[in-house]
Amino acid sequence: MSTVLRDTEGARASTKSISLSARRPVEALPNLLLPVVTGVLLHLLLIVGYVAAFHADLSALVCAAKEAVGRPPYEQIGTGFDRNGYDGQFYYLLARSPWRSHALELDVPAVRHARILYPALCWTLSGGDARLLLWAMPSVNLLAIAALCGLGAWTARSAGMSPWWGTLLPFAVNAGMPLLRNLTDVWSTLTVAALLVVWLRRGPWWSAMLCAAASLLAREQNIAVVLLALAFAVWQRDKRWTLGLVAGVSIWSAWLGVLRGFYGTWPLLPSDGHIGLPLSGLYYRCTHLASEPSSLALFHIVCLTTLVFQIGLASRLWWTPGDRAIRLTALAGAALALLGGIRLFGDSWSYPRVFSWLPLGVWFACVQLRWRWPLVVLSAPVLLPFAVLAQVWSTRF
Numbered sequence: 001m002s003t004v005l006r007d008t009e010g011a012r013a014s015t016k017s018i019s020l021s022a023r024r025p026v027e028a029l030p031n032l033l034l035p036v037v038t039g040v041l042l043h044l045l046l047i048v049g050y051v052a053a054f055h056a057d058l059s060a061l062v063c064a065a066k067e068a069v070g071r072p073p074y075e076q077i078g079t080g081f082d083r084n085g086y087d088g089q090f091y092y093l094l095a096r097s098p099w100r101s102h103a104l105e106l107d108v109p110a111v112r113h114a115r116i117l118y119p120a121l122c123w124t125l126s127g128g129d130a131r132l133l134l135w136a137m138p139s140v141n142l143l144a145i146a147a148l149c150g151l152g153a154w155t156a157r158s159a160g161m162s163p164w165w166g167t168l169l170p171f172a173v174n175a176g177m178p179l180l181r182n183l184t185d186v187w188s189t190l191t192v193a194a195l196l197v198v199w200l201r202r203g204p205w206w207s208a209m210l211c212a213a214a215s216l217l218a219r220e221q222n223i224a225v226v227l228l229a230l231a232f233a234v235w236q237r238d239k240r241w242t243l244g245l246v247a248g249v250s251i252w253s254a255w256l257g258v259l260r261g262f263y264g265t266w267p268l269l270p271s272d273g274h275i276g277l278p279l280s281g282l283y284y285r286c287t288h289l290a291s292e293p294s295s296l297a298l299f300h301i302v303c304l305t306t307l308v309f310q311i312g313l314a315s316r317l318w319w320t321p322g323d324r325a326i327r328l329t330a331l332a333g334a335a336l337a338l339l340g341g342i343r344l345f346g347d348s349w350s351y352p353r354v355f356s357w358l359p360l361g362v363w364f365a366c367v368q369l370r371w372r373w374p375l376v377v378l379s380a381p382v383l384l385p386f387a388v389l390a391q392v393w394s395t396r397f
Contacts, residue, residue: 031153031157031163032150032153032154032157032163032166035149035152035153035163035164035166035167036146036149036150036153036166036167038149038164038167039145039146039148039149039166039167039169039170040142040145040146040149042167043142043145043170043175043176043179044142046176046179046180046385046386046389047061047138047142047179047180049389049393050180050388050389050392053389053392053393054079054392057078057079058134058135058138059076059077059078059079059134060079061088061134061137061138061180061181061182062074062077062085062088062089062092062134062137062182063081063085063086063087063088063089063181063182064077064079064080064081064085064088064089064092065080065081065084065085065089066080066081066082066085067080068080068085068089073092073093073096073105073130074089074092074093075130076130076131076133076134086181086183086349087112087181087183087184088137088181088182088183090106090107090112091112091115091118091119091122091137091182091183091184092133092137092182093105093106094106094112094113094116094119095118095119095120095122095123095126095128095133095136095137096123096128096130096133097123097128098113098116098119098120098123098128100262101262101263103262103263109262109263110259110260110262110263110265110266110267110268111220111267111268113259113262113263113267114217114220114255114256114259114267115184115188115217115218115219115220116217116255117184117187117191117214117217117218118140118141118184118186118187118218119184120217121140121187122136122137122140125139125140137182138179138182140187141175141178141179141182141186141187142179144175144186144187144189144190145170145175145179145186147190147194148169148170148173148175148186148189148190148193149166149167149169149170150166151166151169151190151193151194151197152165152166152167152168152169152170152193152363152367153165153166153167154166154197155197155200155364155367156367159367159368159370160370161367161370161372165367165372165375168375168376168378168379169193169363171379171381171382172359172360172362172363172375172378172379172381173189173193173356173359173360173363173381174352174353174356174359174381174384174385175189176381176382176384176385176386177349177352177353177384177385177388178353179385180385180388181349183353184218184219185219185353185354185356187214187218188215188218188219188222188356189356189360190218191211191214191215191218191222192215192222192225192329192356192357192360193360193364194211194214194215195208195211195212195215195225195226195229196225196325196326196329196360196361196364198211199229199232199323199325199326200323200326200364202238202241204240204244205240205241205243205244205247206244207244208229208233208240208241208244208245208248209244209245209247209248209251210248211248212226212229212244212245212247212248212249212252213247213248213249213251213252216248216249216251216252217251217252217255220267221336223249224332224336224357225329225332225357226245226248226249228325228328228329228332229241229245229325230242230245230246230249232324232325233245274340274341274343274344275339275340275341276339276340276341276342277339278338278339279338280341280342281339281340281341281342281344281345281351282304282307282337282338282340282345284342284345284346285300285304285345285346285351286304289301295387295390295391296348299348299384299387300348302380302383302384302387303348303351303352303381303384305380306380306381307337307351307355307358309377309378309380310330310333310334310337310355310358310359310362310378311334311337311338311358313330313362313366313374313378314327314330314331314333314334314358314361314362315331315334317330317362317365317366317369318331320365320369321369322365322368322369323365323368326361326364326365326368327361327365328361329357329360329361330357330358330360330361330362330365331361332357332361333355333356333357333358333359333360333361334355334358336354336355336357336358337351337355337358340354340355352381352384359378359381362374362378363375363378366378
């Protein structure tokens with residue numbers, strides 16, 4: 001009983017400290033810098049290890065289809081992959097020229113183009129140059145990981161914990177896997193994390209607008225979190241935040257209108273296989289483990305065990321003190337995982353990264369409560385990118 005009381009009191013104190021932190025300037029910035037640098041260096045080592053397996057060819061991070069290598073717009077790509085490559089190749093193409101139509105070059109053109117934030121940032125850094133993009137794309141994602149570490153370190157310190165806990169946040173949300181294939185997920189997770197942090201400290205209306213717009217331009221499914229924040233802002237009669245979030249949604253809507261003009265259709269992801277009956281995707285994944293090679297089956301077991309732990313913890317956290325928007329974000333991620341279809345759970349690169357609201361909301365809630373051991377367990381996805389490295393090295397040599 002005394003332990004429960006201490007946890008409850010700690011949660012109230014930490015929640016109060018986070019809400020009050022907006023009233024005082026950020027102190028001891030150097031204390032946040034070292035955890036951020038450490039987190040970035042650990043992820044940089046992942047990239048170095050991965051690229052080294054492909055004879056130091058940075059274009060391996062694009063994951064282009066083997067048959068497209070050497071042909072425009074992939075003339076600078078030296079490493080190709082079987083099974084039509086992976087999604088990073090489409091964001092590379094968009095980053096070369098993000099402001100025109102790509103109707104004949106993308107698999108689902110309007111949907112890919114709607115996720116413009118990451119390609120646009122890469123284009124800004126490289127000017128769309130085919131060679132410079134090979135450096136710009138991982139650099140932009142590393143910048144997002146640095147920001148994730150910084151947000152995590154600041155939140156942990158505001159709750160009375162060591163800022164070093166922030167180093168674990170990118171591992172909890174499995175930022176390492178999308179980093180190895182130049183995917184948009186790192187920026188999608190960062191923008192949602194930024195929106196949650198700004199919500200916790202009740203930042204100005206324009207910060208709500210920017211975070212909402214950025215999260216939607218990173219990935220359209222983040223509309224669920226934005227609408228959740230909007231509902232809380234309306235319920236609390238916060239006119240500034242309500243207007244800010246509506247403005248962010250309006251910016252996103254304007255971009256969707258541009259894409260409607262480009263492609264003649266709205267950027268809606270086909271639901272076939274992505275969303276199914278409750279537990280259908282999880283059931284499929286669990287019942288098909290025996291058909292996988294032993295190493296891949298073990299990979300899936302780690303992913304599934306972590307996912308089940310996150311879902312259970314999200315449910316448990318609802319009954320604890322703290323910000324309800326944070327806990328509902330975690331539950332929204334849990335609902336998405338439970339409704340995920342066979343198409344999501346059939347690919348070992350999909351479900352370990354697409355349910356990021358779940359670990360993100362759980363992580364922030366645990367920091368509010370100062371629950372240290374769940375934060376350690378939440379970092380189990382750190383094993384996944386290293387498992388990818390081991391698989392790449394074992395098959396390449």
